[in-house]
Amino acid sequence: MASGTSISAPDKASTLTGKRVLLGVSAGIAAYKSALLVRLLKQAGCEVRVVMTSGAQAFITPLTLQALSGEPVRTSLLDPEAEAGMGHIELARWADVVLIAPATADLIARLVHGMADDLLTTLCLASDAPKLIAPAMNQAMWRHPATQRNVAQLENDKWQLIGPAAGDQACGDVGPGRMSEPDAIFSAIVDLFMASPATPRPAASAPHIVITAGPTREPLDPVRYLSNHSSGKMGFALAAAAALEGANVTLISGPVELPTPKGVTRIDVESAEQMHAETQRLAPRAALFIGCAAVADYRAAAPAEHKLKKQETGDTLTLTLVKNPDIIASVAALPAEQRPLVVGFAAETQDIERYARDKLQRKGLDMIVANDVSLAGLGFGSDQNAAWLLWRTPQGVESRSEAPQPKTQLAGTIIRQALALLATQTAEKSSNTASGDIL
CATH class of the missing domain: 3.40.50.1950 (Flavin prenyltransferase-like)
Structure with missing residues (x-):
């Protein structure tokens, strides 16, 4: 000294x-x-x-x-x-x-x-x-x-x-x-x-929430890819809202230009297969999984090694596409002891609630958030969103609609509803376990 x-x-x-x-x-x-x-x-x-x-x-x-x-x-x-x-x-x-x-x-x-x-x-x-x-x-x-x-x-x-x-x-x-x-x-x-006071660190007992966000990119050749218009804003808003609720949050993000929310661990991926691999690794250890990413349904069966030339492909180009893994369905299908509570998203252009109910049942989800991406100023790329929230209860499926509002505000509503559903589910499991011990 x-x-x-x-x-x-x-x-x-x-x-x-x-x-x-x-x-x-x-x-x-x-x-x-x-x-x-x-x-x-x-x-x-x-x-x-x-x-x-x-x-x-x-x-x-x-x-x-x-x-x-x-x-x-x-x-x-x-x-x-x-x-x-x-x-x-x-x-x-x-x-x-x-x-x-x-x-x-x-x-x-x-x-x-x-x-x-x-x-x-x-x-x-x-x-x-x-x-x-x-x-x-x-x-x-x-x-x-x-x-x-x-x-x-x-x-x-x-x-x-x-x-x-x-x-x-x-x-x-x-x-x-x-x-x-x-x-x-x-x-x-x-x-x-x-x-710069740090965001309060989650308590040891805080739930671990895994969230996917943004688009995926499926390469056609070294310079072209299939993708969509997802900005990632909704998923990042969800991650920020979950961190504010005191959760331990991991965000698996496709390629977007957004800052990582405070208190959130971020993992960047490009393709659906990469996102699927990270989800399979993390979801079994999570309490809640939210699939908000706009995952490409298909990818090229064999991406070209070199750039496709117009003079070689002619006036038309035929692509052979194969299905990508269904990320959220694979999480919902995990064994009971590894399965988190699963929340999905549905981007629809008509019959919003009906299609959302169908996806909730078909994919075995616990909750789904559906929004109408055909409405101007809402959904992809916008800071505003409106949605239908549907979730399972012992009595059936309950739902409610959320009027157009900032995505940050809607994210808080979604997270609180998901955490309430998680608390109910956890209490039911504890009750069933206690009953089994008595018997």
């Missing part, structure tokens, strides 16, 4: 209580300061998990940081035990903030180029959390044009730079490149959370 500095947490550090900090430590003599930083964060009430590069372990041991953080230190991307449940993705989702201190010139260069050749760089690509970085290197390395270009790109990529400081260096040089002191880094984290 520099003369006169203190490692006691400032009073405003109560802002950090319960915050989850993922600390990356790369190679460099400044790695010893990371131990003091972990202590500061823990004193402020943070949960801290540490990831070390192989080079960092030459300067400070994982055991030291494990003792200070109270958590196992991760050092390898290919750890069989940790990766049994895709541990690096779970760790990326766990973090409220990603902090790298110290960050070497090599690590900065690899981050700029999107490398994912070790656990730390992979986590940085996989996490949507705010990212802070504290460089540490020789003054000549810091001043080098390549490093300065890389740092500028990191800032363009929304990394927040902390330091570096100037002064005596371990190599005997004097100048900029020293890692900022732990209390300065700590203050930067406090300021981050005071400026």
